[in-house]
Amino acid sequence: MIEVEKLSKRYEGRPVLEGINAVFSPGEVTALVGPSGGGKSTLLRCLNGLESFDGGLVRVGPDTLAPGDVRAQGEKVRRIRRRVGFVFQQWHLFAHRTALGNVTEAPMHVKGVGRQEANERGRALLAKVGLSHREDAYPSELSGGEQQRVAIARALAMEPEVLLMDEPTSALDPERVGALIDLLEQLLADGLTLVAVTHEMRFAYELASRVLVLHGGHIIEEGPPARVLANPHHERTRAFLGLGRVPALRTLGA
Numbered sequence: 001m002i003e004v005e006k007l008s009k010r011y012e013g014r015p016v017l018e019g020i021n022a023v024f025s026p027g028e029v030t031a032l033v034g035p036s037g038g039g040k041s042t043l044l045r046c047l048n049g050l051e052s053f054d055g056g057l058v059r060v061g062p063d064t065l066a067p068g069d070v071r072a073q074g075e076k077v078r079r080i081r082r083r084v085g086f087v088f089q090q091w092h093l094f095a096h097r098t099a100l101g102n103v104t105e106a107p108m109h110v111k112g113v114g115r116q117e118a119n120e121r122g123r124a125l126l127a128k129v130g131l132s133h134r135e136d137a138y139p140s141e142l143s144g145g146e147q148q149r150v151a152i153a154r155a156l157a158m159e160p161e162v163l164l165m166d167e168p169t170s171a172l173d174p175e176r177v178g179a180l181i182d183l184l185e186q187l188l189a190d191g192l193t194l195v196a197v198t199h200e201m202r203f204a205y206e207l208a209s210r211v212l213v214l215h216g217g218h219i220i221e222e223g224p225p226a227r228v229l230a231n232p233h234h235e236r237t238r239a240f241l242g243l244g245r246v247p248a249l250r251t252l253g254a
């Protein structure tokens, strides 16, 4: 479970997150959506101690991060990063390690797991993401979708309670978006908590149990995807989703 209380963050004196309160419960899938610059990626990075903040708290299980803790980089931050996995938008795989090497690196070097055990678990994870046949391939030999699946297996290798994903669909064609949704659905059956920043409404609609809309550093709306995406209450959410603009498009096409 992650709890965020009155979280605020400024860049160069400019507020980018203001008084954010949110709870991410076990097994829940949250899609963070909203217009560009609204603070989605910044909030995501605050949830596992990748980003420092100026006010409020982030509670991850028994550990509480306060302003200044992230800069200090203490043991608490390291514990939180182990509990909360992160899949970056560009995956950031180690170019000189195979798919299996990428997946076993952190358990061996951060958790001190022995090579044989790390390899066994790594192979099981690569099987889970459908990549058993590619375990000896290097990232440059893998497709974008395959690299992403290695990045997901690598994050899962640390056995996180929560997985954070920044724009998981941005580099995928529509067919691969469907495959990613299927894969995550399988992984979620194991009880993982997922928080994803996304611009892909299909992803939010099909996978999320709830949608949070961020605008100007505030959560302006939240609720189940079927309600928020089909019948948003906030005018800014309606504008972001392009609702009410269809007649104008029809005129253009006529």
Ligand SMILES: Nc1ncnc2c1ncn2[C@@H]1O[C@H](COP(=O)(O)OP(=O)(O)OP(=O)(O)O)[C@@H](O)[C@H]1O
Pocket (backbone or CB within 6 Å): 011, 012, 016, 034, 035, 036, 037, 038, 039, 040, 041, 042, 043, 197
């Ligand atoms: N390192 C940084 N230094 C200064 N300003 C930053 C930095 N990172 C982000 N910002 C600013 O903070 C605000 C929030 O950015 P953030 O990336 O969290 O938004 P976002 O909602 O994820 O946007 P997008 O959908 O475009 O990725 C933006 O105005 C952005 O310009």
